[in-house]
Amino acid sequence: QTAPTGTPTLAVIPGDGIGPEVTAEALKVLEVASPVKFESTRYDLGAERYLATGEVLPDSVLAEIREHDAILLGAVGGKPNDPDLPPGILERGLLLKLRFELDHYVNLRPSRLFPGTASPLAEPVLRKGEIDFVVVREGTEGPYTGNGGALRVGTPAEIATEVSVNTAYGVERVIRDAFARAEKRPRKKVTLVHKTNVLVNAGSLWWRLFEQVAAEHPDVTTDYIHIDAAMIFMVTDPARFDVVVTDNLFGDIITDLAAAITGGIGLAASGNVNPDRTAPSMFEPVHGSAPDIAGQQKADPTAAILSGALLLDHLGHPDAAAAIEAAVLADLTEREPGTSRRTSEVGDAIAARL
Amino acid sequence: QTAPTGTPTLAVIPGDGIGPEVTAEALKVLEVASPVKFESTRYDLGAERYLATGEVLPDSVLAEIREHDAILLGAVGGKPNDPDLPPGILERGLLLKLRFELDHYVNLRPSRLFPGTASPLAEPVLRKGEIDFVVVREGTEGPYTGNGGALRVGTPAEIATEVSVNTAYGVERVIRDAFARAEKRPRKKVTLVHKTNVLVNAGSLWWRLFEQVAAEHPDVTTDYIHIDAAMIFMVTDPARFDVVVTDNLFGDIITDLAAAITGGIGLAASGNVNPDRTAPSMFEPVHGSAPDIAGQQKADPTAAILSGALLLDHLGHPDAAAAIEAAVLADLTEREPGTSRRTSEVGDAIAARL
Ligand SMILES: CC(C)[C@H](C(=O)O)[C@@H](O)C(=O)O
Numbered sequence: 001q002t003a004p005t006g007t008p009t010l011a012v013i014p015g016d017g018i019g020p021e022v023t024a025e026a027l028k029v030l031e032v033a034s035p036v037k038f039e040s041t042r043y044d045l046g047a048e049r050y051l052a053t054g055e056v057l058p059d060s061v062l063a064e065i066r067e068h069d070a071i072l073l074g075a076v077g078g079k080p081n082d083p084d085l086p087p088g089i090l091e092r093g094l095l096l097k098l099r100f101e102l103d104h105y106v107n108l109r110p111s112r113l114f115p116g117t118a119s120p121l122a123e124p125v126l127r128k129g130e131i132d133f134v135v136v137r138e139g140t141e142g143p144y145t146g147n148g149g150a151l152r153v154g155t156p157a158e159i160a161t162e163v164s165v166n167t168a169y170g171v172e173r174v175i176r177d178a179f180a181r182a183e184k185r186p187r188k189k190v191t192l193v194h195k196t197n198v199l200v201n202a203g204s205l206w207w208r209l210f211e212q213v214a215a216e217h218p219d220v221t222t223d224y225i226h227i228d229a230a231m232i233f234m235v236t237d238p239a240r241f242d243v244v245v246t247d248n249l250f251g252d253i254i255t256d257l258a259a260a261i262t263g264g265i266g267l268a269a270s271g272n273v274n275p276d277r278t279a280p281s282m283f284e285p286v287h288g289s290a291p292d293i294a295g296q297q298k299a300d301p302t303a304a305i306l307s308g309a310l311l312l313d314h315l316g317h318p319d320a321a322a323a324i325e326a327a328v329l330a331d332l333t334e335r336e337p338g339t340s341r342r343t344s345e346v347g348d349a350i351a352a353r354l
Numbered sequence: 355q356t357a358p359t360g361t362p363t364l365a366v367i368p369g370d371g372i373g374p375e376v377t378a379e380a381l382k383v384l385e386v387a388s389p390v391k392f393e394s395t396r397y398d399l400g401a402e403r404y405l406a407t408g409e410v411l412p413d414s415v416l417a418e419i420r421e422h423d424a425i426l427l428g429a430v431g432g433k434p435n436d437p438d439l440p441p442g443i444l445e446r447g448l449l450l451k452l453r454f455e456l457d458h459y460v461n462l463r464p465s466r467l468f469p470g471t472a473s474p475l476a477e478p479v480l481r482k483g484e485i486d487f488v489v490v491r492e493g494t495e496g497p498y499t500g501n502g503g504a505l506r507v508g509t510p511a512e513i514a515t516e517v518s519v520n521t522a523y524g525v526e527r528v529i530r531d532a533f534a535r536a537e538k539r540p541r542k543k544v545t546l547v548h549k550t551n552v553l554v555n556a557g558s559l560w561w562r563l564f565e566q567v568a569a570e571h572p573d574v575t576t577d578y579i580h581i582d583a584a585m586i587f588m589v590t591d592p593a594r595f596d597v598v599v600t601d602n603l604f605g606d607i608i609t610d611l612a613a614a615i616t617g618g619i620g621l622a623a624s625g626n627v628n629p630d631r632t633a634p635s636m637f638e639p640v641h642g643s644a645p646d647i648a649g650q651q652k653a654d655p656t657a658a659i660l661s662g663a664l665l666l667d668h669l670g671h672p673d674a675a676a677a678i679e680a681a682v683l684a685d686l687t688e689r690e691p692g693t694s695r696r697t698s699e700v701g702d703a704i705a706a707r708l
Pocket residue numbers: 091092095096252286551552582
């Protein structure tokens with residue numbers, strides 16, 4: 001990764017709910033940590049804009065966003081069950097549209113149980129080893145393609161389908177990325193998670209390409225587990241995972257569980273990465289917009305701040321990224337259990353360590 | 355549920371690996387607990403038969419099995435990565451074929467953390483309340499239908515699809531079953547788990563029918579959570595669940611996690627139920643054939659024994675079913691941590707309590 005020359009540009013999408021609050025802290029920390037100054041442009045997209053204007057992601061806005069070096073996103077989403085905001089509008093029209101249009105085929109989700117952070121897992125499980133893995137979730141295919149449809153909607157004869165689309169092109173490139181990441185990690189292990197015994201078409205494709213790429217990486221250990229068995233290992237022996245590669249939907253499911261066992265989605269960062277750099281990559285916390293606590297400075301901005309670290313790393317500043325991570329680690333270690341700080345206080349505390 | 359008149363007949367499919375061992379114990383306990391004597395017929399199906407004869411489930415065998423009052427299944431599956439046994443052959447050709455052909459649209463998976471049983475979850479999570487819920491997993495539709503296919507297989511231009519099929523007919527009946535079960539439980543709560551914000555076609559169908567059936571059950575509390583969020587709740591607040599209704603694939607995933615947090619798949623029972631009784635229902639432990647420990651009397655038969663209890667309940671013997679559960683509970687409470695009993699010893703101990 002080499003840094004872009006000139007002033008790097010950042011498209012910032014604070015979004016809805018707690019999105020703006022956590023994004024503000026991510027930017028605060030980014031500013032202190034980054035060796036370069038960013039030129040940021042803010043884009044107001046999300047539930048609020050949709051409800052006010054009916055616009056989700058106008059083509060002109062997408063075109064502008066595309067010209068940036070990277071995107072920082074807070075969270076989008078309105079109040080649950082808002083009749084004016086049918087499910088899928090923002091997810092399909094904004095979030096997934098960005099991931100698909102900008103070819104974010106690597107949805108990168110690291111999970112690490114920082115020392116001192118509370119896990120819902122019991123001591124005997126935690127004693128098995130350090131939890132430090134990364135899920136490489138495919139981001140542009142699978143059941144997320146919006147293929148499928150419905151017939152006779154609203155009648156007792158309705159049929160609705162969802163089509164998971166998997167191509168050799170799409171599967172091979174994400175598997176290659178997973179192996180490349182494993183090569184750089186001490187344990188050099190890649191686990192494929194799928195459901196090859198039931199989803200036999202997609203499963204054989206994933207399996208074949210996994211075997212093929214594995215053969216080119218004789219120093220990387222490989223492992224396959226079904227998605228259902230992965231659930232069990234995640235809560236009984238998460239230390240066994242190093243790099244996990246999986247499809248879009250399995251990745252969605254497994255990364256929320258991974259976040260939960262490593263301290264919660266308040267800490268889980270993610271990158272929607274276009275490794276070929278044909279379009280900007282997008283960094284966002286795994287959590288949603290949490291409208292119930294919005295505007296109250298109650299949200300934990302750590303996930304957004306760590307997403308900023310992933311952004312810096314992607315733009316060629318691994319040292320600055322590592323510095324943010326170290327600051328977060330130090331902050332987490334010293335968090336007083338039972339006390340709670342305001343969103344901005346957490347950002348301040350982490351920024352102050354840099 | 356009324357008991358069948360005359361001698362009830364049981365089709366027994368011990369299967370592979372540890373299947374025969376755990377099935378033997380389930381039958382042992384069933385014999386002691388049941389107020390009626392069963393006439394059992396054993397069917398040798400599974401990896402062993404397939405590898406020896408190429409047969410998975412001959413039509414004539416299916417026709418015979420269909421004539422029974424119920425089916426007891428151990429586990430099927432050969433050694434992992436056996437080149438002679440491609441993934442899916444037994445799953446699609448035997449297990450799922452039985453579920454689909456016999457219209458097992460309710461895949462019933464109770465989860466309960468028995469007192470004294472070790473959970474991988476930490477004390478603060480367990481203190482939130484009793485874990486005692488049942489997942490009503492749809493069993494005849496969703497991504498399990500075997501729809502989809504592949505083009506240009508083995509080439510760099512391969513495309514493989516999996517189609518999730520959801521019909522109003524199929525979704526409504528399983529949701530109705532879930533509400534009927536909730537009506538009989540003290541908490542009377544049904545949680546729908548789906549991914550309505552991404553899988554919008556299937557999601558709206560599930561959502562619409564859920565709302566519709568809920569309106570007919572004003573005394574049942576309802577709740578909706580996305581599959582990814584369900585992962586989080588499962589490990590941070592599993593006590594919130596009472597009856598969970600979900601599709602075939604989400605149900606597969608969530609029930610392995612549910613089993614893991616309530617003591618492991620050694621304890622997880624399941625019923626593939628045809629509530630309309632147009633064909634026999636099938637009862638099986640959630641675990642697989644575990645070929646690595648097969649034939650060594652190391653497997654825990656508790657899940658198979660509890661599946662036998664579900665079978666008795668389905669055939670109209672709720673008291674006998676409750677007696678088995680009570681015996682298992684007593685046995686679990688007195689299990690010495692760190693010691694291990696042989697498979698048959700566990701069966702003997704539970705049978706002795708009846
Ligand atoms: C909001 C939703 C579309 C999204 C997803 O399913 O990918 C979210 O759950 C995530 O994991 O980023």
